[in-house]
Amino acid sequence: MAYTIIEVERKTGVASRTLRFWADKGLFPFVQKDSNNVRYFSEKDVQWVFWIDCYRQIGMSIEDIRHYITLCAQGEDTAQERLAIIEKQRQKTLNEIEKLQVVLEKLDYKVAYYKDMIARHKDDINPMNGEYVGRKKRVKF
Numbered sequence: 001m002a003y004t005i006i007e008v009e010r011k012t013g014v015a016s017r018t019l020r021f022w023a024d025k026g027l028f029p030f031v032q033k034d035s036n037n038v039r040y041f042s043e044k045d046v047q048w049v050f051w052i053d054c055y056r057q058i059g060m061s062i063e064d065i066r067h068y069i070t071l072c073a074q075g076e077d078t079a080q081e082r083l084a085i086i087e088k089q090r091q092k093t094l095n096e097i098e099k100l101q102v103v104l105e106k107l108d109y110k111v112a113y114y115k116d117m118i119a120r121h122k123d124d125i126n127p128m129n130g131e132y133v134g135r136k137k138r139v140k141f
Helices: 005-012 014-025 043-057 062-074 074-121
Strands: none
Touching: 005 014, 005 043, 043 062, 062 074
């Protein structure tokens, strides 16, 4: 079965304008076109869309994705290099997850703080409040 860009958008959630942009950047060299230049995606092409979307979400550049696709088209001889590319992206993703985990912990702390503050009815982090921790006297603006 062949799918138009609009049908691929519905199947993948990737906007048709994004699919066209990616196609214009050479990320779908394998997608067939008819005589009117309408692109038709096969089931396997749709799977590539999911992967390209994944790679873009983790910050892989269009240039790097294009290089990866070129390697894929060259066959098994490039498997080691492709593996290295994916492992590098995996490590970058793990590093980003670690950074986000620190941010999440800070946000969790802040959520707990506000819940406690609301329960106590005491806003001691408002710098305009006389109960502000660390303030000697109130400043008027």
